[in-house]
Amino acid sequence: MIGAIAGDIIGSVYEGTRMKTKNFVLFSDLCVYTDDTVQTVALADTILTGTPYVKNLKTFYRWYPDAGYGGSFHRWARGEDSEPYGSWGNGAAMRISPVGYACDDLATVLEKARGFTAVTHNHPEGIKGGQAVAAAVFLARTGRSKEEIRTFVETRFQYDLSRSTGEIRPGYAFDVSCQGTVPPAIRAFLDSTDFEDAIRTAVSLGGDTDTLACITGGIAQAFYGGVPEALERKVYAILDERLGTITGTFMGRYCESR
Template sequence: MIGAIAGDIIGSVYEWNNIKTKEFPLFSPQCFFTDDTVLTVALADSILTGTSYVENLKQFFQWYPDRGYGNRFHHWASQANPQPYYSWGNGAAMRISPVGYAYDDLETVLTKAAEFTAVTHNHPEGIKGGQATAAAIFLGRMGQSKLEIKTYIESQFGYDLSRSVDDIRPTYAFTESSQETVPQAIRAWFEATDFEDAVRTAVSLGGDSDTLTCITGGIAQGFYGGVPTAIATQVYAHLDDRLARITRDFMAMVERQHGG
C-alpha cells in the first residue's frame, strides 16, 4: 500500500495543475498526503485490527478533516448511521490497495474489495473499480505478466485497456468517475518500465492526478515487488506518526504472511 500512498503524495500538487509530461520533480516542496492516503490507511488499520471499516472511515475523517474529501463522502462521514450513497466515483478504487496485499487468493480479494467498496460506493461501477484495482495488485504480486493481468482485467471487468498513454494524454481531463480513472491508471502501469516510471506516467496523463497516481502506484508496487527505498523514505517523511506507524505495521504484516 505504500506505493499507493507514494502516488497520492507525488500527484497531490498536480490535481489542479496538470502538467502532461513525465519530467517533473518527484517530490516537490508542496507535496502532501490527501484523503486518498487517509482512507487507504484507515482500510489497512481495519484489516490489521478488525475494526469496522465504517467506524474507521468516520474516525479517520475526524482526525484528518481537511484533506480534500468529496462532498458526498464528507456528508456520509458526518452521519451517525451512514448508508452507502450509490457512488460510481473513483474514491473507492483509490483506497482499496491494502486488499490486494492482505489476502491469499483472488476470490477472497474480489469479495473483500466489493465489501470494503460498497460501504460507500455501492454502484456497480464503483465496485468494479475497487475490484479491478485490487485484482491487478494481487495478480502482480503473484507474478503474473503484464499481458496476463491486462487480459484478465479486460475480460473480467470489461475495461478497454487498448488505448496507449500517448493516445489518452492529449484530451484526458479531470473526472471523478471510476470508469474514467481506473482503466487509465492501469494503462499507465502497463506501459511503465519500473515503479518510478509508472508514477511519472500516471501524473503525465493529467486528470485527477493524486487519485489516478494513487491507483497506479498501488498496482506498480505489487508488480515490481516493492517501492524504491529513496521513495519510501520520502513517503514516510510526509506522514504523521499515526499514519506512518499503521503503514509500517501493515507492510510488516504482509511481509510476515506473504514474504512481501
C-alpha cells in the same frame, strides 16, 4: 500499499493541472498526503485490527477532516447514518490496494474488495472499480505478467485497456468517476518500466493526478517488488506518526521486502 501512498503524495501538487509530461519534480516542498492516503490507511488498519471499515472511515475523517474529501463523503462521514450513498466515484478504487496484499486468493480479493467498497460506493461502477484495482494488485503481487493482468481486467470488468498512455494523454481531462480513472491508471502501470516511471506516467495524464497515481502506485509496488528506498523514506517523512506507524505495520505483515 506504500506505493499507493507515494502516488497520492507525488500527485497531490499536480491535481487539476494539464501536466502532459513525465518531466516534473517528484517530491516538491508542497507535496502532502490527501484523502486517498487517509482512506487507504484506514482500510489497512481495519485489516490489521478487525475494526469495521465504516467505523474506521468515520474515525479517520474526524482525525483528518481537511484531507480533501469529496462532498458526498463529507456528508456521509459527518452524518449519523452509515448507509452507502450509491457513489461511482474513484474513491472506491484509490483506497483498495491493501486488499490485494492481505488476501491469499483471487476469490477472496474480489469478495473483500466488494465489501470494503460497498460501504460507501455501492454503485455497480464503484464496486467494479474497487474490484479491478484490488485484483490487479493481487495478480501483480503473485507473479502474473502485465499481459495476464491486462487480459483479466479487460475480460472480467470490460474495461478497455487497448489505448496507450501516449494516445490517452492529449485529450485526457479531470474525471472523478471510476470508469474514467481506473482504466487510464491501470494503463499507466502497463506502460511503465519501473515504479518511478509508473508514477510519472500516471501523473503525466493530468487531471485527478493524486488518485491516478495512487491507483497506479499500488499496482506498481506489487509488480516491481516494492518502492525504491529513497522514495519510501520521503513518504514516511511526510506521513504523521499515526499514518506512518499503521503503514509500517501493514507493510511488515503483508508486503514482501525488496
